[in-house]
Amino acid sequence: MTSDHWQMIKALPQSTLNQLFDEDENRIANLGLEQAGLYFDFSKTHLDKAVVAAFQRLADDVGLPAKVNALLSGEPINISEGRAAEHCAERGIGKEASVNNANALHQRMKGLIEVIDSGALGAFTQIIHLGIGGSALGPKMLYQALKLGDEKYDLAVVSNIDGSALEPVLERFDAGKTLLVIASKTFTTAETLLNAQTVLDWMREQGVADPLGQVVALTADPEQAVLWGVDETRVLPFSETVGGRYSLWSSISFSVALTLGYDVFEDLLAGAAAMDQHFRDAPWAQNIPVLAAFADQYYTQVRGCATRAVFAYEDRLGLLPDYLQQLEMESNGKSVTQDGQPLSLHSSPIVWGGVGTDAQHAVFQLLHQGSHLVPVEFLAVIEPGDSLNPAHHNGLLLNCFAQGAALMSGKKSDDSHRNYPGDRPSVTILLEDLDARTLGALLAFYEQRTFVNAALLNINPFDQFGVELGKQMAGKLAAEDDNRLDASTEELKKRAFGP
Numbered sequence: 001m002t003s004d005h006w007q008m009i010k011a012l013p014q015s016t017l018n019q020l021f022d023e024d025e026n027r028i029a030n031l032g033l034e035q036a037g038l039y040f041d042f043s044k045t046h047l048d049k050a051v052v053a054a055f056q057r058l059a060d061d062v063g064l065p066a067k068v069n070a071l072l073s074g075e076p077i078n079i080s081e082g083r084a085a086e087h088c089a090e091r092g093i094g095k096e097a098s099v100n101n102a103n104a105l106h107q108r109m110k111g112l113i114e115v116i117d118s119g120a121l122g123a124f125t126q127i128i129h130l131g132i133g134g135s136a137l138g139p140k141m142l143y144q145a146l147k148l149g150d151e152k153y154d155l156a157v158v159s160n161i162d163g164s165a166l167e168p169v170l171e172r173f174d175a176g177k178t179l180l181v182i183a184s185k186t187f188t189t190a191e192t193l194l195n196a197q198t199v200l201d202w203m204r205e206q207g208v209a210d211p212l213g214q215v216v217a218l219t220a221d222p223e224q225a226v227l228w229g230v231d232e233t234r235v236l237p238f239s240e241t242v243g244g245r246y247s248l249w250s251s252i253s254f255s256v257a258l259t260l261g262y263d264v265f266e267d268l269l270a271g272a273a274a275m276d277q278h279f280r281d282a283p284w285a286q287n288i289p290v291l292a293a294f295a296d297q298y299y300t301q302v303r304g305c306a307t308r309a310v311f312a313y314e315d316r317l318g319l320l321p322d323y324l325q326q327l328e329m330e331s332n333g334k335s336v337t338q339d340g341q342p343l344s345l346h347s348s349p350i351v352w353g354g355v356g357t358d359a360q361h362a363v364f365q366l367l368h369q370g371s372h373l374v375p376v377e378f379l380a381v382i383e384p385g386d387s388l389n390p391a392h393h394n395g396l397l398l399n400c401f402a403q404g405a406a407l408m409s410g411k412k413s414d415d416s417h418r419n420y421p422g423d424r425p426s427v428t429i430l431l432e433d434l435d436a437r438t439l440g441a442l443l444a445f446y447e448q449r450t451f452v453n454a455a456l457l458n459i460n461p462f463d464q465f466g467v468e469l470g471k472q473m474a475g476k477l478a479a480e481d482d483n484r485l486d487a488s489t490e491e492l493k494k495r496a497f498g499p
Contacts, residue, residue, distance in 0.1 A: 015048070038429060086239055124179040134244035163198075182219075182230070275440075301345055368420055376424070403426075
């Protein structure tokens with residue numbers, strides 16, 4: 001498939017970044033793009049007119065325009081599971097019936113928030129949100145990024161089955177004032193339901209007469225939640241066509257909307273919708289998610305980069321690298337094409353990262369002088385999120401900008417230990433401010449970029465069968481299945497639990 005296009009892309013001249021700047025006086029204007037309060041600087045990548053044009057031809061050959069239309073119009077593009085992927089409908093773009101359904105479910109969520117805020121269901125001051133994967137990571141990331149410190153409720157998001165994650169929350173919270181929010185698409189997620197049962201037991205031990213009366217369920221299977229014991233008036237559904245890692249646009253963000261205010265949730269949706277509209281309408285050469293995917297594929301397929309690093313020079317975005325790990329590697333960590341054939345290209349790079357400036361004193365040694373070529377993504381916010389001396393925020397931004405410059409330019413030295421080769425690519429994403437609108441646009445950008453990467457590879461980004469096998473084996477071990485596993489696993493089990 002499209003092998004000729006890939007061969008042409010790989011055969012293009014490989015100019016250095018410094019050469020690209022010298023040859024194109026309009027490079028900043030051509031590769032610096034703005035949308036929805038965000039500025040994307042692709043100029044420090046090896047994209048040039050020839051590379052972009054070659055990828056445009058590839059995109060047309062793989063049917064990218066039709067695939068984008070299929071995504072945004074709600075067609076069943078998740079072929080392995082026979083359904084659409086309708087997270088965009090949650091923010092207003094999609095099949096009319098799906099958009100209307102999403103709006104109705106959002107209004108149902110808003111209504112329940114108003115009831116809880118009124119105190120009609122209890123004098124709640126604390127919220128425990130239980131989920132795992134997209135049912136927890138999205139809300140936790142949103143809360144960390146957008147909280148101001150004066151919230152009406154104290155929110156704790158717990159995902160890990162490890163009791164060390166849940167127990168400190170129970171020790172800190174008051175059972176009678178705690179609202180339990182259970183987030184599970186199928187409402188059968190073993191880790192989440194075990195944590196939920198533990199919280200209910202704790203409530204009973206603390207004297208709560210009706211713990212289930214303090215539960216809200218977020219699920220695509222409301223009947224299952226009701227069977228589990230949640231009152232149907234406190235079940236907030238979302239569509240089964242919204243995948244877990246794409247679900248923060250749905251009722252999965254109920255805890256965040258309750259804690260920060262429903263208007264924050266609305267702004268999040270509005271920011272995402274602005275990026276969706278740009279993705280739908282902009283030509284490929286000025287289309288931000290598409291250009292980002294072109295760069296991703298260039299470094300993965302042409303330069304052999306197995307990883308991509310993301311560093312947030314903004315402490316409030318500290319969970320973003322974790323969020324992107326799930327979004328990108330669960331979506332595009334595949335080894336077969338849409339039609340089940342072996343993938344002849346590399347799939348998703350390994351996404352990793354951290355928070356600047358801390359990371360500079362750890363992993364940046366490898367980025368500047370290591371033998372691996374690692375494309376780097378920097379994120380920064382112009383407006384500070386604190387009221388301290390401006391020297392703090394100014395220093396943060398200057399460090400961010402300096403790292404990108406140093407990766408590109410390098411520094412030659414006759415002392416090989418002090419030689420910096422340079423010509424190392426980076427993208428900088430600059431937010432005017434970190435608020436719900438800009439964050440929504442940023443997250444939608446990453447989703448659409450992930451989709452374009454999948455389209456260029458001809459893989460399905462909306463299933464995740466790879467997460468199931470280990471969980472199935474855990475169930476076998478717990479049930480002491482007669483079918484023995486490997487000797488190593490049997491030995492580990494024996495050492496942990498006894499003969």
